[in-house]
Amino acid sequence: MHFRAFNRAVLKLLATNKNGIALDRRSMACSRYEYVKSYEQDDRILPNVWIVIRVDGKKFHKFANVHKFEKPNDENALNVMNAAGIAVMQEFRDIVLGYGQSDEYSFVFRKDTTAFKRRAAKLLSYVTSMFSSSYVLSWPQWMQQPLSYAPCFDGRIVLYPSDENLRDYLSWRQADVHVNNLYNTAFWKLVLESGLTNQQAEERLRGTLSADKNELLFQQFGINYNNLPAMYRKGTILLRKRLLLQDGEQEKGRQAIVPIHEDLIGAAFWQKHTEILGKYVPGTHVPSHLCRQLEAQLQEKATIS
Ligand SMILES: Nc1nc2c(ncn2[C@@H]2O[C@H](COP(=O)(O)OP(=O)(O)OP(=O)(O)O)[C@@H](O)[C@H]2O)c(=O)[nH]1
Ligand SMILES: [Mg+2]
Numbered sequence: 001m002h003f004r005a006f007n008r009a010v011l012k013l014l015a016t017n018k019n020g021i022a023l024d025r026r027s028m029a030c031s032r033y034e035y036v037k038s039y040e041q042d043d044r045i046l047p048n049v050w051i052v053i054r055v056d057g058k059k060f061h062k063f064a065n066v067h068k069f070e071k072p073n074d075e076n077a078l079n080v081m082n083a084a085g086i087a088v089m090q091e092f093r094d095i096v097l098g099y100g101q102s103d104e105y106s107f108v109f110r111k112d113t114t115a116f117k118r119r120a121a122k123l124l125s126y127v128t129s130m131f132s133s134s135y136v137l138s139w140p141q142w143m144q145q146p147l148s149y150a151p152c153f154d155g156r157i158v159l160y161p162s163d164e165n166l167r168d169y170l171s172w173r174q175a176d177v178h179v180n181n182l183y184n185t186a187f188w189k190l191v192l193e194s195g196l197t198n199q200q201a202e203e204r205l206r207g208t209l210s211a212d213k214n215e216l217l218f219q220q221f222g223i224n225y226n227n228l229p230a231m232y233r234k235g236t237i238l239l240r241k242r243l244l245l246q247d248g249e250q251e252k253g254r255q256a257i258v259p260i261h262e263d264l265i266g267a268a269f270w271q272k273h274t275e276i277l278g279k280y281v282p283g284t285h286v287p288s289h290l291c292r293q294l295e296a297q298l299q300e301k302a303t304i305s
């Protein structure tokens with residue numbers, strides 16, 4: 001027998017199951033190799049917990065330098081982050097709140113979400129990759145300088161069983177932006193305006209309390225810290241709101257993802273935005289004058305020319 005024909009015959013023999021029924025090669029591969037699927041782990045997240053996904057830029061210290069971000073805050077770069085955060089919330093409808101500051105964004109999924117059967121790897125990888133690709137897509141809308149290299153973000157999932165835990169998590173992130181921003185504002189004023197070296201500025205600020213740094217900013221630079229832009233001091237909270245827009249004589253309702261820069265540590269925020277924790281109060285909406293302001297803010301720079 002010719003060698004090739006012999007080979008075919010052997011393969012046919014091997015591809016015949018116990019009952020002598022010929023199997024095609026694909027199903028043979030399935031039966032033989034399928035067991036490897038059982039090595040995959042069931043990573044479904046337990047029910048009835050808040051799912052928080054946080055993404056954070058990889059080595060953004062370097063990324064910010066290479067792309068000449070303004071110090072300590074680059075408004076446009078923060079808006080690229082916000083645009084990416086909004087894109088993630090547009091894609092994943094079960095996210096009830098986003099919170100961004102510096103090079104990080106947190107996303108809170110509804111407690112009862114069934115998105116992707118609550119599979120952790122699916123949720124985490126979709127959110128992280130959607131955030132990264134949206135960051136790159138949004139970049140030219142806000143930044144003059146082209147991207148020098150592809151930024152990437154890590155992602156983690158943290159589960160919080162109670163509303164109090166969730167609020168504490170978000171308070172922790174907002175307290176972090178406050179501490180960092182106050183320090184960085186004072187540090188860069190000392191370096192860029194008083195001509196101190198980085199080391200001298202560090203020494204000047206070592207051991208100082210918040211009140212000392214506020215005082216330094218006021219006395220030496222005439223800055224009232226509380227008057228700095230709220231986005232720098234509080235970060236950005238993304239919420240889903242029903243906007244009431246004036247259309248001629250009529251008011252029209254429309255769902256939108258709205259960036260706000262409020263304090264979320266105090267109880268007032270949670271009383272005002274009751275829908276986040278699932279206690280929706282009818283009539284919670286953004287008044288139309290504020291809508292137009294928010295829309296204008298969003299669209300001002302976001303339109304592609
Ligand atoms: N100049 C400037 N830098 C920023 C701004 N936002 C973020 N950064 C930089 O991004 C860094 C973010 O901090 P981290 O996430 O802790 O550090 P990282 O360098 O990204 O390192 P890894 O996250 O561990 O990979 C800050 O320390 C800043 O250097 C900004 O608006 N302006
Ligand atoms: Mg980082």
Ligand SMILES: [Mg+2]
Pocket residue numbers: 056057102103104
């Ligand atoms: Mg960070």
